[in-house]
Amino acid sequence: MRADLDAFRSGYLAAFQSYLAGGGETGLESAYELGREAVAGELSLLELAGIHHEVLADCLAGAPEGQLERVARAGTDFFRESLSTFEMIQRGFGEAQETARLEQRHAAQLRGLADAALALNSTLSVDEMLALLGERACAIVGADHSVVRLAADGADGLRRPVREPGRLIAPLIDRDEQALGLIELSGKREGEFTEDDESIVVQLAHMASVAIENARLYELQRGIAMELQSNLLPESLPEIPGVAADYRYSAGGDGEVGGDWFEVIPLAGGRVGMAIGDVVGRGLPAAKMMGHLRPALRAYALDGEPPALVAEHMARFVRMLDRDQMSTCVYAVLEPSTGELRCSNAGHPPPLVLTGDGRADFLVGSPGLPLGVATDYEYGELRATLEPGSTVLLYTDGLVEKRGEPLDVGLERLREVAAGAPVEPLEELCEQVLEALVKEAPGDDVALLAVRVLPPDAGPLELELPAEPGALAELRRRLGAWLVLAGAGEDEAYDMVLATCEAAANAVEHAYGPSEARFRVTAQAEEGEVTIEVHDRGAWRPQRDPRRGRGIGVMRELMDDVSVTSNDGGTNVRLRRRLGEGPQHGRARAHRD
């Protein structure tokens, strides 16, 4: 309750007068009592001082000459005594404030420690951790300098903290109690390093040790996984006549290796096998699994099995390897000459078919189970016909999946981006698709494989080969590849290669003296007709040799038109056949079906 100021003043005056009357020997305790009353009565220090000055002024006014100094000195003593309660309270307040200040500082240090723990755990680079450790320790204890050294760099095996004037050292100890290194702080901004500083830096050092150890382990594992992955993914795609192919691989944001993989495999008859897959999970186990899957797929694919059977084999293989590991994959076989695409899907996002004029449609059908889920499962097969210039895009879920978003939305985004991207060149298409979609949903690994059916637009072929039997095998490869580019189907190409090699065999066997041991083959495709010429510098007469006669007969059966001209410059065999119609005459056609 607030005291009455006038009453207090009267009391103060009476007590002071009594003190003066006692000659300053007695009555000082009343001043102390007045101070307590003032505090209890919620008087402020200013009010007490005001009252004191009024009382003192009154007393001085009434004091005889010569007593003024004594009264003034007694007034000071009296007032100081009355203030003692205030002083005591003030001191308590100060102490409380100091305690609060220290506690606040400790709390700030603990907060700093928690922040540092977070920062340490959100990096995986040891170098970054060391930098963070020094920086955060300085900030927490208020020091200017830090040095962090690792045992590997020659730091001694300190095991206990050292606190001495001007510096504080804490050891970095790993889980096996081995000394990893140390942190040394100096340049404390205020006073000396305290026990609190020591305990907090020791804690920080401990956390950092654990983080460093984890990071080293992680880097080791990651190194192995990355190495594995770089060995596992193809360095380049094979060149296959009639198709263009490109790929993109983008590692996920956390730098850990993923289980995405892909393959392009040249198959018999000019066909192309292509696959993309995703092993569920990340890191070393996923990379290892991927290491098993790729060669297995290659082997099944090279066996020439249709996609559905390849998928079945793969499912059984995965099941046999590891029952806990699941993965998805798409395998497709493309016939470049007809654009026929056959495809089986084991739980993977659907392939996207993009036409030359920018239409984009998913190759949907009910996708089969992921690999590793069931042992005996029959996969279906999807078919599509790719026009020349069309592209099939295979990709992994990282391209279309975004957290908190239905998959349909991501698929539609891919469809739109692919449809809107420039068709030519293929690498630009891949680049734009990857960039647009990874920006939209970063984080996961992404593999993208694009295979395009090239229009049958082959420039002329010109070969000059040594006139040796061994050259025929090379002629078959080169001409076969060219014919696929020219748009010939598998059977057509076979027929034309056979006819050409019959002519070339004549050139090799009969047309030569040793000095001119070469022959030339040219081929061109114009308006759906292929013309192949085999030219040598000798002369041969087919009708005289029964075997050669058979060679000519074979050519005539296989081609629409065969003409042989010989002159001084040598012999020229010209073979012609229209594409897409089969030979115009002969038994071969009748027997084909």
Add this chain to the structure above:
Amino acid sequence: MDELARIEIDPTPRGVVARISGEIDISNVGAVKRKLTDAVTSASPGLVVDVSGTTYLDSSGVYLLFELARALEGRRQQMCVVAPPTTPSTRVLLITGFDHIVPVMSTVEEAIEKVGARAPAAPA
């Protein structure tokens, strides 16, 4: 024997089965002929040449088969060729009319049967 073609010989009691995989052209036709000729002993009823796995066969290869069949015929041994309709080599066998001279079968079993039966060769 040779990079282009590989030949597996299986001397069954009912006839020698020779499976040729790979390619036959003028560069290796001589070697293939020797290998096949050596495979057939005089005691064997005959030879089955399986070209199901032969990816390329030119007229020199056809001529080799023809000569071989004729030589065996002279020794009263039967030769059959196995070439299912889908095999690339079948085309050239049909084009050359080889199937009119030497029996061409779709399966090894049929061919073995034919060889084992020691039937006389079809007239040329």
